[in-house]
């Protein structure tokens with residue numbers, strides 16, 4: 622894992638914690654190019670009343686228009702859902718770093734099948750925060766994953 626990987630993983634956790642403290646779903650994301658974090662974001666379903674503003678979508682929105690994502694890495698505190706995985710494929714983002722996939726997962730193979738490099742880092746901070754949120758807000762979590 623590189624220095625920028627560590628910084629972006631920290632940013633995902635910080636974004637997730639920020640959302641948790643706002644009463645939202647604790648899922649954060651970061652987009653990097655080279656050694657720079659070009660955008661961060663977090664799930665805003667609750668904060669904005671927007672069901673499609675998952676952490677990854679908020680991060681991509683915050684990054685604004687990009688000519689290409691082929692030299693970018695997307696980081697996410699939790700394994701991406703099918704909406705976000707589809708966006709990753711659509712935008713041809715070549716590499717995704719997933720902080721954890723214990724609390725949610727299942728689309729890793731879909732990403733790999735589309736030629737995307739997937740790394741799972743098992744970050745204990747992200748695992749614990751998400752598990753805590755699910756225990757405290759089961760109904761809100763079910764709403765986010767359409768369960």
Ligand SMILES: [Zn+2]
Nearest residue numbers: 675702704705
């Ligand atoms: Zn998603």
